[in-house]
Amino acid sequence: MSDLVTALLGLGPQLAEHVLLSGAAVALGLAMALPLALWAARSRNVARVALGFASLVQTIPALALLALFFPVLLAARAVFGEGLPTLGFLPAWLALGLYALLPILRNAVTALTHVDAEALEAADGIGMTRWQRLRHVEAPLAAPYVMAGIRTASVWTIGAATLATTIGQPSLGDPIFAGLQTQNWALVLAGCIASAALALVADALFGLVERGIATRRPRLAWIGGALAVAGLAAAGFAQVRPGGEAGREVVTIGAKSFSEQYILARAIGMMLEDAGYRINYRDGLGSAVVHEAVTSSAIDISVDYTGTLWTNQLGRTDNPGRAAMYDAIVKWEQRTSGAKVLGRLGFENAYGLAMTQEQADREGIASIGDLAGAAPSMTVGGDPEWFERPEWQAVTQAYGLRFATQRTFAPTFMYNALKSGEADVISAYTSDGRIAADNLVILEDPLEALPSYDAILLVSPRLAGDPALAATLAPLFGAIDVETMREANLMVDRDEGKRSIDEAARWLLAELGARPAESR
Amino acid sequence: MAATGFLAFDQVSKRFGATLAVNDVSLSIARGAFVALVGESGSGKSTLLKTVNRLVEPDAGRVLIEGADVAAGPAPQLRRRIGYVFQGVGLFTHRTVAENIAMVPLISGTGRLSQERIGKLLDLVELPREIASRYPEALSGGQRQRVGIARALAGDSHLLLMDEPFGALDPITRASLGARVRALHEELELTTVMVTHDMAEALLLASRVLVMEAGRIVADESPAALLAGAGGEAAQALVAVPREQARRLGTSA
Numbered sequence: 001m002s003d004l005v006t007a008l009l010g011l012g013p014q015l016a017e018h019v020l021l022s023g024a025a026v027a028l029g030l031a032m033a034l035p036l037a038l039w040a041a042r043s044r045n046v047a048r049v050a051l052g053f054a055s056l057v058q059t060i061p062a063l064a065l066l067a068l069f070f071p072v073l074l075a076a077r078a079v080f081g082e083g084l085p086t087l088g089f090l091p092a093w094l095a096l097g098l099y100a101l102l103p104i105l106r107n108a109v110t111a112l113t114h115v116d117a118e119a120l121e122a123a124d125g126i127g128m129t130r131w132q133r134l135r136h137v138e139a140p141l142a143a144p145y146v147m148a149g150i151r152t153a154s155v156w157t158i159g160a161a162t163l164a165t166t167i168g169q170p171s172l173g174d175p176i177f178a179g180l181q182t183q184n185w186a187l188v189l190a191g192c193i194a195s196a197a198l199a200l201v202a203d204a205l206f207g208l209v210e211r212g213i214a215t216r217r218p219r220l221a222w223i224g225g226a227l228a229v230a231g232l233a234a235a236g237f238a239q240v241r242p243g244g245e246a247g248r249e250v251v252t253i254g255a256k257s258f259s260e261q262y263i264l265a266r267a268i269g270m271m272l273e274d275a276g277y278r279i280n281y282r283d284g285l286g287s288a289v290v291h292e293a294v295t296s297s298a299i300d301i302s303v304d305y306t307g308t309l310w311t312n313q314l315g316r317t318d319n320p321g322r323a324a325m326y327d328a329i330v331k332w333e334q335r336t337s338g339a340k341v342l343g344r345l346g347f348e349n350a351y352g353l354a355m356t357q358e359q360a361d362r363e364g365i366a367s368i369g370d371l372a373g374a375a376p377s378m379t380v381g382g383d384p385e386w387f388e389r390p391e392w393q394a395v396t397q398a399y400g401l402r403f404a405t406q407r408t409f410a411p412t413f414m415y416n417a418l419k420s421g422e423a424d425v426i427s428a429y430t431s432d433g434r435i436a437a438d439n440l441v442i443l444e445d446p447l448e449a450l451p452s453y454d455a456i457l458l459v460s461p462r463l464a465g466d467p468a469l470a471a472t473l474a475p476l477f478g479a480i481d482v483e484t485m486r487e488a489n490l491m492v493d494r495d496e497g498k499r500s501i502d503e504a505a506r507w508l509l510a511e512l513g514a515r516p517a518e519s520r
Numbered sequence: 521m522a523a524t525g526f527l528a529f530d531q532v533s534k535r536f537g538a539t540l541a542v543n544d545v546s547l548s549i550a551r552g553a554f555v556a557l558v559g560e561s562g563s564g565k566s567t568l569l570k571t572v573n574r575l576v577e578p579d580a581g582r583v584l585i586e587g588a589d590v591a592a593g594p595a596p597q598l599r600r601r602i603g604y605v606f607q608g609v610g611l612f613t614h615r616t617v618a619e620n621i622a623m624v625p626l627i628s629g630t631g632r633l634s635q636e637r638i639g640k641l642l643d644l645v646e647l648p649r650e651i652a653s654r655y656p657e658a659l660s661g662g663q664r665q666r667v668g669i670a671r672a673l674a675g676d677s678h679l680l681l682m683d684e685p686f687g688a689l690d691p692i693t694r695a696s697l698g699a700r701v702r703a704l705h706e707e708l709e710l711t712t713v714m715v716t717h718d719m720a721e722a723l724l725l726a727s728r729v730l731v732m733e734a735g736r737i738v739a740d741e742s743p744a745a746l747l748a749g750a751g752g753e754a755a756q757a758l759v760a761v762p763r764e765q766a767r768r769l770g771t772s773a
Contacts, residue, residue: 119613126600126675
């Protein structure tokens with residue numbers, strides 16, 4: 001319980017970001033919806049197209065809509081220049097603004113097309129111009145319905161804004177995603193409670209405004225509106241940080257959405273902070289987004305894996321061996337984007353097929369080759385990427401695997417599925433702390449169907465030539481063996497005696513001798 | 521001959537699809553006249569009325585007020601000078617009675633109506649002045665139409681167009697409001713054109729009755745002449761209805 005309270009009390013900055021993002025998105029939705037609604041109210045065809053488009057947007061899952069704005073903005077750089085941000089506030093704002101469009105547009109169009117015909121005849125009959133008719137008759141009569149639309153849009157947007165975390169915009173999704181990864185339920189709950197409470201507050205305030213307009217009690221509407229504006233202003237004020245640090249270089253560190261990435265990002269950040277850099281974290285980014293982000297300098301540092309880049313970025317399906325793959329990737333990054341591979345951290349986080357030791361012993365399975373006979377009666381579990389990856393094709397073809405059922409799990413739940421028997425084999429990550437903790441065995445791969453996944457550190461073209469940065473991070477290279485990484489991962493992933501990500505990062509740095517354990 | 525008088529129609533025609541709603545109507549109406557346009561549904565009487573304030577634009581012909589073509593300037597300016605009352609009333613539900621009445625001066629930019637002037641307008645339509653701060657939803661049907669008439673008079677118009685103004689009212693309200701409109705017509709020296717399908721109402725209120733059939737004016741008589749049998753077949757068929765009602769009421773008494 002006290003964990004939950006602590007987590008909630010720590011959400012101030014995320015809450016402020018969330019409020020501003022949601023407010024700006026609803027304002028954007030409103031700014032798009034109102035002129036469209038006016039046009040649509042005069043033309044049936046415009047109404048059909050506009051409402052059709054807004055409904056279509058609504059059918060795109062919010063997560064995908066947010067992610068889609070990354071390539072869109074990347075392409076837009078051709079027009080607006082390299083300064084256009086592709087991650088963070090801008091794409092989140094645009095995507096959520098589109099998301100807020102539908103309820104406002106639908107209500108406004110419905111209200112405008114259903115304004116009492118007699119009131120309109122009277123308006124014309126007494127000599128109102130078109131604009132006067134809109135201002136004195138149509139707008140006031142439609143206002144309560146438009147307000148109801150804004151209210152719905154606000155609640156939707158506040159909910160969907162938690163997903164902005166995945167494209168690098170801080171929000172109340174931060175604790176949810178971080179908590180989901182590390183099975184820190186207090187954190188997940190804190191994020192959910194905070195965003196739900198925010199949605200309820202917004203709903204109540206806009207409800208007040210709506211009621212004030214509909215029942216012609218302007219004071220009620222003003223109170224609701226003033227409180228909403230005060231909330232936004234407070235959030236804006238909280239964002240204004242005292243200056244004085246402007247001269248220092250800001251380095252943005254990205255992390256994909258799993259524990260190892262969070263820990264390494266924090267560890268790197270701590271080393272750079274000690275060296276005088278200012279640090280921004282963009283946590284919980286999608287795997288494909290991270291590479292685009294670092295090569296386009298939207299973020300500055302990421303930890304990636306050779307096998308991931310080999311197939312996803314270089315589009316290769318062959319397996320030249322660990323060292324050759326690394327060298328090829330270093331050259332390829334240098335040539336294509338100017339991003340620099342600073343070095344290998346030492347451990348691999350490869351895909352491997354894992355089973356419980358108990359079941360493996362019982363069925364006499366030690367290698368993937370042994371699995372072929374048992375597979376037709378087994379369920380295989382994988383993370384959302386796994387069954388689409390060439391490694392999966394490669395390993396099933398190489399060993400002739402054919403499973404009874406395939407199931408997709410969030411990485412966190414994959415291990416639980418194995419424990420609970422919902423999966424017999426999973427696509428585990430070799431550096432995962434739960435392998436030792438859950439007494440799992442990684443099946444041998446004698447045919448070398450699965451490529452190597454060396455953890456490497458990528459630096460954006462923007463900072464690729466910064467020798468001080470490279471020197472600061474030098475102690476990391478070749479220094480983290482897989483056992484150490486597993487132990488750090490386990491600290492945040494385990495259920496008993498769980499540590500925070502910062503604690504694990506500090507432990508890791510102390511372990512490397514890169515930073516004394518008792519500092520900070 | 522038609523292009524003289526306070527209000528004149530000069531060979532006005534209006535077609536809706538295949539229907540010729542108004543068919544080459546020429547007509548002159550003198551200042552101070554109270555004209556009733558009577559006819560069955562679809563005879564074109566409302567369409568003809570609306571060509572005056574351009575809620576309907578004729579396909580051919582001209583409408584003249586004091587010799588000036590109504591199509592010459594922008595429609596809103598024209599309409600602000602013409603009182604318009606219709607069956608649906610069309611009060612603005614989000615505005616008080618006073619705000620509804622003051623709407624024409626507001627949109628004309630001639631400034632706000634004083635409390636006193638609003639009170640006077642309410643007096644004219646025989647409504648209590650306290651009603652000024654109420655919203656239309658709190659009024660009866662008859663009260664709403666009285667507010668509608670006050671709104672139509674607020675712009676100091678001398679021409680009043682009424683399209684079935686009492687159509688939705690109960691008979692008692694209808695009779696008293698009709699009498700009130702007739703009195704206002706005299707007091708304010710208005711020229712009034714009223715569309716109605718009720719010949720009895722036309723005979724009781726108007727100084728001149730025009731009967732329309734299929735887009736044409738088929739009779740143009742005073743009430744006395746119509747009652748004496750003038751105006752032809754269509755007009756007499758309409759007159760026969762109230763006459764027959766009166767006869768039966770007389771015999772049953």
